[in-house]
Amino acid sequence: MVHQALDEYMEKMDSLPSVLRESMRYSLLAGGKRLRPVLVLATVESLGGNPAKALPFACAVEMIHTYSLIHDDLPSMDNDDYRRGKLTNHKVFGEAQAILAGDALLTEAFGLLASGAKEAALPGDVALTIIEEGARCSGARGMVGGQVDDLLSENRQIGIDELESIHKRKTSDLIVFSVRIGAYLCRARPLLMDALTCFAQQLGLAFQIQDDILDVTGSQKVLGKPAGSDLKLNKATYPALLGLEESRRKLKETTDDAKKQIANIPGLSPEKLLEIADYLLSRDH
Ligand SMILES: CC(C)=CCC/C(C)=C/COP(=O)(O)OP(=O)(O)O
């Protein structure tokens, strides 16, 4: 559903400079696990709503995520050549176009949040809250701030608390936003909103711990992106700080904690969300 909807959005953008349209399409439709949009849809389903109606919001978070990957791979950041099993955006279109494709995806995403809210006839305050949270989670106080501290952690010894603060902003915040969109769309009560937020925070942390572990244990063929990239850049990661065995224990503990947050909450059918948490624990890419 998400892939098809993203394809249709890109089809509609037929008046763009062709290199811009091609570079946006290239990364957006390259595949990827679609974790964040799936979380939007699964959260709506867990609250008894209609996931199809949440599709524009799901696509918007995938656009934000894809922009972040394009920029993360740039020579000035992690300098990676492969992503989602293909050459990175800048390797194909050049650095300037890759920066602009990322900029365009981020901006389009906010347009899509607004038009999705209109289409769903959301009350103005709910729509504005979603947009405000989107800016907070993806911007300086969220993902961008986390990325800045991630880059500053290279070749530096940091403690576990600082590492967790980086992971929470760089990775968890967009995952939290995805789940909270679903909750806002279903007008979830504060108790449910809080439980889902705690679930997403822990899930996001576990997700990044697994990403760090796979960077050590995985292969480019399976990951679709280079393995050993963190070590090459001398990044602060869970395996670097704690070793593999302790990182795996932490991954399991954090995933279990995420699942605990949403078990047995009246008004929530958590099955799909729990299934996603289990999948993330055993994923190999
Ligand atoms: C504002 C920007 C550019 C944000 C990037 C955020 C992000 C989650 C990058 C990937 O993290 P990573 O480098 O740990 O993952 P990967 O192993 O996929 O490169």
Ligand SMILES: C=C(C)CCOP(=O)(O)OP(=O)(O)O
């Ligand atoms: C947050 C991190 C660790 C970046 C990679 O995200 P994903 O592993 O979700 O990347 P895709 O599947 O979307 O390519």
